[in-house]
Amino acid sequence: MADFGALNWSILGVFIIANLTFGFVLGRRVKSANDFFLGDRSIPWWAIGISVVSTYVSALTFLGGPAWAYTDGMSVMAIHLNYPLVxxxxxxxxxxFFYNSGVASIYEYQERRFGPTSRSVISGIFLMTQGLTSAAVLYATSLVLEFITGLSVEYCIVIITVVAVIYTSMGGIAAVIWTDVVQAGILFTGAAIILFALVREMPIPIAQALAEIKADGRADALDFSFDFTKVTTVWSGVIAMTLFHITVYGANQMMVQRTLAAKTIGDAKKSFMMMGFGAFFIYFLFILLGVLFYSYYGGREFENGNTIILQFATDYGLPGLMGLIAAAVLAASMSSLDSAFNSMSTVSTVDFYQRYFRPQASGEDLLKVSRYFTLFWAAMIIMPALMFAESEGSVLETLSKLGSYFVGAKLSMFALGFFSRHTTERGLLVGVAVGFVALWCVATRTDIAWPWYCAIGGAVNMSVSFLASLLLDGRQKEYSPYTVVGQRKVFRDSGRPEKEQGWFVVPGRIDRASYFLLGFFAVSVLFLYLFNRLL
Incomplete structure (x- = not known):
C-alpha cells in the first residue's frame, strides 16, 4: 500500500522494536533451561491469564473471526460457547496433575502413567499439529503486511518469523508472557476502535442494520438442529467442541506451560479462569464485527475474506489507524508464535533430546539446545505457511478443521490416563492407530462436520484402547498412582492436605470458583437467545 505513510510506519516500527527490547532485557535473566521453560515462578497470575487469552485469540480470530461470521452469521458463536465448560x-x-509433578513438558505425564513410547507419540503429535497451527498464524499475519506494504506474502512470512524468533529465543517463557500482555492491549484497542468506527459509519442506523441482519437469519446463534453435517450447531459447540477445546487447553503444551510458571496452583487456575470468563466476550466482539461488516458492505464478495477488517480500516482513513491495526494483528500473531516456538522447543528438548540422547545434560547445555530448537521450528513452519497462502476461506475455520484430525488421540490418551485402571501402553497405542484410520474414513467418506471428529476419534480410541489392553495385558489389580483415584490415595497415604491457600491440589476436586463457570455458561446461552429475540 503506497500511502501507508510515516505515521503508520512509526507505530508499526515502535511495536517491533518494543518486542525485541523486551526479549533482550528479559533474556539477561535467563541462566538455565528451567528459566527458559518456566521462568522463576514470580510472574503474577493476571499476566499469565492475559497471555493465555491473547495466545489463543491470535490473528486467526482478528482476521478469520469476522471473515467466518461474514459468510455464516452469528451461528459461528455456537462453537465458542464452551469455554466455561472447558x-x-x-x-x-x-x-x-501437571502442576504437582513439577515437569517442564506436560507429556512427561504419559511416560509416568503408561511408558516412554506413549510419551514420544503424543509429543510427536503435538509438534506436528502445533507446527501447522503456527503456520496458519504466520500466514494470517503475512496477509496484513502484504496488504499494507505491497510486499509479497513470501517475504512477509520470513520477516515476521525472524522478529518473533529473536525475542523468544532470548527471553524464554518470561518474554513470551510479558510481551503477550502488551500485545493483548494493542489487539483489543484496535478491535474496539474498529467496532466504534464501524457503528459510526454504518449507512443506516445500527438498530435498522441489526433488524435486517435478524431478518436474513444471521443474528441467530443457537441452532438446535441435530444435523451432524452442519458445523455451527449448539450441539456441535457444547458437545463436540467442548471436547476439542479441552485438548487445546488441557493437553496442549503451548497453553499449559505458561500456567506452570505461576507461583501457586491457585494462581495457575485463576489464570486459566480468565479465559473461561473472557472468551465469550472476545469471540462475540469479533463475530459481531463480521455480521456488521456484511450489512456495511451489502454482502459483497471479497477476493479474500480474511482482509475484510483491513479493507474497512483503509476505507475509514483515520490517521494512524492502519498502523495501529497492523500492530494489533502483528501483536495477535506474535503472542501465538512466541508461545508456539517456546513450547515446541521445550518438548523437543525435554521429550526427545534429554530423554533419549543426553539424560545427564547440564542446565546450560539444555538452554543452548532449547535456543537451537527455537530457531529450528521457526524455520520449519515457513513451508506450510506458504501452503496456507493458497487458501481464500477463513483461516480460523481452516485451522480448526486441521486441528480436529488430531485432538481425538490426545483426548483419549489423557482421559484413559486419568480415569482408566486397566488401560496399558500397548493397548493405548493400538487404540490411537485404529482411531486415526477410523477418523480418516469418517472425513473422506461421510459428510459429518469436522467439529465432531474429536468426539468420534476419541470414542474409537478409548474403546479400542480399553479392549486391546484387556486382550494384550489383562485386568490390572490397582489404579496407577497417576490416575485420579490413584492420586487421591497418594494424598491420603502421605497426609498431604488436599488444598493449598484455598485451592484444591488433588485432581478431581472442584473449587468453589469453578462453579461460577457453569453459571456463566448458562447466562451466556440465555444472552444469545435474547440477543436474537429482542432485536
Whole structure:
C-alpha cells in the first residue's frame, strides 16, 4: 500500500522494536533451561491469564473471526460457547496433575502413567499439529503486511518469523508472557476502535442494520438442529467442541506451560479462569464485527475474506489507524508464535533430546539446545505457511478443521490416563492407530462436520484402547498412582492436605470458583437467545 505513510510506519516500527527490547532485557535473566521453560515462578497470575487469552485469540480470530461470521452469521458463536465448560474440566483434572509433578513438558505425564513410547507419540503429535497451527498464524499475519506494504506474502512470512524468533529465543517463557500482555492491549484497542468506527459509519442506523441482519437469519446463534453435517450447531459447540477445546487447553503444551510458571496452583487456575470468563466476550466482539461488516458492505464478495477488517480500516482513513491495526494483528500473531516456538522447543528438548540422547545434560547445555530448537521450528513452519497462502476461506475455520484430525488421540490418551485402571501402553497405542484410520474414513467418506471428529476419534480410541489392553495385558489389580483415584490415595497415604491457600491440589476436586463457570455458561446461552429475540 503506497500511502501507508510515516505515521503508520512509526507505530508499526515502535511495536517491533518494543518486542525485541523486551526479549533482550528479559533474556539477561535467563541462566538455565528451567528459566527458559518456566521462568522463576514470580510472574503474577493476571499476566499469565492475559497471555493465555491473547495466545489463543491470535490473528486467526482478528482476521478469520469476522471473515467466518461474514459468510455464516452469528451461528459461528455456537462453537465458542464452551469455554466455561472447558476451563471447568481443565482446572479440575488436568492442571493439578501437571502442576504437582513439577515437569517442564506436560507429556512427561504419559511416560509416568503408561511408558516412554506413549510419551514420544503424543509429543510427536503435538509438534506436528502445533507446527501447522503456527503456520496458519504466520500466514494470517503475512496477509496484513502484504496488504499494507505491497510486499509479497513470501517475504512477509520470513520477516515476521525472524522478529518473533529473536525475542523468544532470548527471553524464554518470561518474554513470551510479558510481551503477550502488551500485545493483548494493542489487539483489543484496535478491535474496539474498529467496532466504534464501524457503528459510526454504518449507512443506516445500527438498530435498522441489526433488524435486517435478524431478518436474513444471521443474528441467530443457537441452532438446535441435530444435523451432524452442519458445523455451527449448539450441539456441535457444547458437545463436540467442548471436547476439542479441552485438548487445546488441557493437553496442549503451548497453553499449559505458561500456567506452570505461576507461583501457586491457585494462581495457575485463576489464570486459566480468565479465559473461561473472557472468551465469550472476545469471540462475540469479533463475530459481531463480521455480521456488521456484511450489512456495511451489502454482502459483497471479497477476493479474500480474511482482509475484510483491513479493507474497512483503509476505507475509514483515520490517521494512524492502519498502523495501529497492523500492530494489533502483528501483536495477535506474535503472542501465538512466541508461545508456539517456546513450547515446541521445550518438548523437543525435554521429550526427545534429554530423554533419549543426553539424560545427564547440564542446565546450560539444555538452554543452548532449547535456543537451537527455537530457531529450528521457526524455520520449519515457513513451508506450510506458504501452503496456507493458497487458501481464500477463513483461516480460523481452516485451522480448526486441521486441528480436529488430531485432538481425538490426545483426548483419549489423557482421559484413559486419568480415569482408566486397566488401560496399558500397548493397548493405548493400538487404540490411537485404529482411531486415526477410523477418523480418516469418517472425513473422506461421510459428510459429518469436522467439529465432531474429536468426539468420534476419541470414542474409537478409548474403546479400542480399553479392549486391546484387556486382550494384550489383562485386568490390572490397582489404579496407577497417576490416575485420579490413584492420586487421591497418594494424598491420603502421605497426609498431604488436599488444598493449598484455598485451592484444591488433588485432581478431581472442584473449587468453589469453578462453579461460577457453569453459571456463566448458562447466562451466556440465555444472552444469545435474547440477543436474537429482542432485536
Amino acid at each position: 476451563i471447568f474440566v481443565v482446572t479440575s483434572f488436568f492442571l493439578p
